[in-house]
Amino acid sequence: MSVQEQPQMINDGEMPDVILKINDVTRTYFMGDQEVNALRGITLNINKGEYVAIMGPSGSGKSTLMNTIGCLDVPTSGSYHLEGVAVNDMSEDQLAEIRNEKIGFVFQTFNLVPRVSVFQNVELPLIYKGVAKRKRREIVEKAIASVGLADRAGHKSNELSGGQRQRVAIARALVCEPSIILADEPTGNLDSKTGEEIMVLLNRLHEKGHTIILVTHEDEIAEHAHRIVRLRDGLVESDIITTTVS
Amino acid sequence: MKLYLDISESFKIALGAIVANKSRGALTALGIIIGIVAVITTMTAANGLKNTFRQTFASVGSDVIYVSKRPWVQMGPGFRFRNRKDISLAASDALQQKLLGRGVVNPSIGGNKNVKYQSKILENINISGTTEKQIIVSDMVPSIGRFLMPFDIEYKKSVAVIGSEIADGLYGNSDPIGKYIKIGRNKFLVIGVMEKQGTSFFGGPNFDRQIYIPISTFGKTLGHNGGRANVNIAIKAPSQESMADFEFEVIGEMRKIRGLKPSEDDDFSINKLDTLLDAYNNMMGAVVLVGLIITSISLFVGGVGVMNIMFVSVTERTKEIGIRKAIGAKKRSILLQFLFESSIICLFGGIVGLSIAALLTKVINDMLMPASLSPSIIISALVISIVVGVVSGFVPAYRGAKLDPIEALRYE
Numbered sequence: 001m002s003v004q005e006q007p008q009m010i011n012d013g014e015m016p017d018v019i020l021k022i023n024d025v026t027r028t029y030f031m032g033d034q035e036v037n038a039l040r041g042i043t044l045n046i047n048k049g050e051y052v053a054i055m056g057p058s059g060s061g062k063s064t065l066m067n068t069i070g071c072l073d074v075p076t077s078g079s080y081h082l083e084g085v086a087v088n089d090m091s092e093d094q095l096a097e098i099r100n101e102k103i104g105f106v107f108q109t110f111n112l113v114p115r116v117s118v119f120q121n122v123e124l125p126l127i128y129k130g131v132a133k134r135k136r137r138e139i140v141e142k143a144i145a146s147v148g149l150a151d152r153a154g155h156k157s158n159e160l161s162g163g164q165r166q167r168v169a170i171a172r173a174l175v176c177e178p179s180i181i182l183a184d185e186p187t188g189n190l191d192s193k194t195g196e197e198i199m200v201l202l203n204r205l206h207e208k209g210h211t212i213i214l215v216t217h218e219d220e221i222a223e224h225a226h227r228i229v230r231l232r233d234g235l236v237e238s239d240i241i242t243t244t245v246s
Numbered sequence: 247m248k249l250y251l252d253i254s255e256s257f258k259i260a261l262g263a264i265v266a267n268k269s270r271g272a273l274t275a276l277g278i279i280i281g282i283v284a285v286i287t288t289m290t291a292a293n294g295l296k297n298t299f300r301q302t303f304a305s306v307g308s309d310v311i312y313v314s315k316r317p318w319v320q321m322g323p324g325f326r327f328r329n330r331k332d333i334s335l336a337a338s339d340a341l342q343q344k345l346l347g348r349g350v351v352n353p354s355i356g357g358n359k360n361v362k363y364q365s366k367i368l369e370n371i372n373i374s375g376t377t378e379k380q381i382i383v384s385d386m387v388p389s390i391g392r393f394l395m396p397f398d399i400e401y402k403k404s405v406a407v408i409g410s411e412i413a414d415g416l417y418g419n420s421d422p423i424g425k426y427i428k429i430g431r432n433k434f435l436v437i438g439v440m441e442k443q444g445t446s447f448f449g450g451p452n453f454d455r456q457i458y459i460p461i462s463t464f465g466k467t468l469g470h471n472g473g474r475a476n477v478n479i480a481i482k483a484p485s486q487e488s489m490a491d492f493e494f495e496v497i498g499e500m501r502k503i504r505g506l507k508p509s510e511d512d513d514f515s516i517n518k519l520d521t522l523l524d525a526y527n528n529m530m531g532a533v534v535l536v537g538l539i540i541t542s543i544s545l546f547v548g549g550v551g552v553m554n555i556m557f558v559s560v561t562e563r564t565k566e567i568g569i570r571k572a573i574g575a576k577k578r579s580i581l582l583q584f585l586f587e588s589s590i591i592c593l594f595g596g597i598v599g600l601s602i603a604a605l606l607t608k609v610i611n612d613m614l615m616p617a618s619l620s621p622s623i624i625i626s627a628l629v630i631s632i633v634v635g636v637v638s639g640f641v642p643a644y645r646g647a648k649l650d651p652i653e654a655l656r657y658e
């Protein structure tokens with residue numbers, strides 16, 4: 001395992017394809033007269049095709065950072081560029097558009113829409129993107145097949161096991177061909193065997209060239225990533241390349 | 247996101263949510279159903295009243311002007327009209343002379359008497375002394391026998407043409423023609439029975455309880471001499487179009503006949519169907535308005551119920567809203583989804599309410615008066631329900647649409 005600080009420098013001067021650039025980002029929650037500094041000055045660049053694990057103790061700001069990267073939340077200060085576009089000053093609807101087109105979320109609690117089928121869940125981002133019905137069918141079927149659930153497309157999400165639900169969530173995250181897949185503790189609610197299966201899926205996505213950022217508490221899960229960013233108290237504690245991305 | 251796709255998909259999502267919770271949707275719609283039934287039945291009942299009114303006065307031709315001492319619809323103190331001098335038969339004759347060849351002039355005098363045949367008595371029957379021209383100025387004709395003829399008037403024949411209710415009341419199933427009828431203390435020969443008019447507006451005249459006798463016999467029958475009788479003059483205009491000009495001309499001639507100076511007001515009144523209709527609209531307009539306001543309150547309450555349920559629906563689905571936003575739903579999509587939900591519920595309520603109102607209207611029609619559900623009422627019912635849906639759904643939908651995605655996702 002090669003351990004290097006300052007991972008931005010590893011490409012020997014060749015300009016890496018930076019996909020997101022976070023510069024001194026803070027996020028403060030105001031609760032009445034109390035302030036909670038969830039992020040206190042994070043600077044982080046992530047390149048296209050990277051596989052990053054974010055780790056750190058509970059409350060260190062991992063989810064807050066993920067939400068910021070995923071444009072669900074906006075920084076209190078500092079700047080955030082996604083594919084060269086400044087996200088700070090965007091309207092809510094512009095953020096929704098970015099989430100739709102550039103971000104694929106995978107949540108710990110799966111977050112599927114209840115009452116509707118697997119197919120409809122996976123179809124949803126395409127609907128919000130404005131893809132015509134005839135085109136959607138093919139894309140959705142392909143995405144569902146790619147997570148190995150072709151025979152479950154008609155099932156309601158509450159008829160599936162946890163692992164299957166997370167596969168649906170991954171298919172839904174993929175369907176708009178996002179720039180980044182964000183997975184906040186994707187295996188947190190799964191047993192280790194099912195968790196491994198999900199990781200196999202994510203690994204495969206990475207091999208296909210997707211950029212993946214993943215939050216986890218477990219070292220075995222983090223091992224799949226090529227870079228580990230550790231947070232503590234809203235700051236980057238360490239940023240380590242574990243395997244050089246070829 | 248393309249708008250039409252946004253709309254059609256939001257519609258489908260809303261429909262799915264309603265189908266998933268049918269009983270709640272139905273209960274919510276109940277308030278709207280009651281409101282729409284109340285509002286629509288009020289509307290059809292109002293139309294029914296108006297139809298009854300129209301039919302009652304159908305025989306008052308719309309091209310006929312009536313010159314009388316008093317107006318039909320009296321505004322202000324009555325003494326002004328009581329103190330006017332009576333309109334004489336001579337005035338009617340003079341008017342006929344002036345309008346010769348244009349318009350038909352028919353004088354008539356009215357009064358009330360008890361009428362009798364053998365042992366049967368009908369009280370307080372309207373007796374009209376008139377001429378053969380009565381059936382030209384009104385649209386009523388005899389169904390059996392004949393109406394008055396010029397010689398009946400000229401020779402002061404004691405003949406009578408009776409209304410259908412009087413025929414039934416006095417003669418039952420037997421043929422009244424050729425029988426006598428006692429009007430006050432005078433015997434008359436029944437020569438005709440008028441065809442049945444049927445509908446009668448509440449409190450309005452009932453033409454089926456009327457008797458026509460020659461105007462020349464009226465004085466002795468009703469007990470005052472002909473000279474003092476107050477005559478109503480009915481004048482049928484040569485055409486509907488020239489009514490306004492014709493009315494102007496009639497007023498001019500009447501003023502001359504009555505010997506009025508230019509500075510004096512008319513001492514007679516011009517009456518026509520329009521006057522009645524205006525009066526009706528004035529009176530019923532207010533009544534119907536009050537009815538609609540009261541029934542609208544029930545619709546309003548229904549709308550508040552929908553709003554309440556929509557708040558519950560939005561709160562319940564906070565997490566779902568968060569998920570949708572996370573994967574790219576804009577405010578508009580969420581807003582539309584919930585607006586469609588409330589509108590579909592209300593439209594459903596509107597359709598059910600309309601069906602019930604249609605049944606009620608049929609009952610009213612069969613039992614009370616000629617009421618019907620017009621296309622404009624149907625359309626307004628549907629539009630009203632959708633508007634109620636949109637209005638009562640808006641605040642909850644907007645609240646859902648502006649939820650913060652992270653807060654919403656965190657909601658359990």
Ligand SMILES: Nc1ncnc2c1ncn2[C@@H]1O[C@H](COP(=O)(O)OP(=O)(O)OP(=O)(O)O)[C@@H](O)[C@H]1O
Pocket residue numbers: 029030031036037038056057058059060061062063064065
């Ligand atoms: N909506 C909020 N309002 C107030 N404080 C918040 C909010 N969200 C997070 N925080 C606070 O911000 C800090 C960071 O929270 P965050 O959820 O990012 O931690 P985390 O690293 O994801 O923790 P865990 O591993 O438990 O998921 C915590 O102290 C938390 O209490």
Ligand SMILES: [Mg+2]
Pocket residue numbers: 062063064
């Ligand atoms: Mg977290």
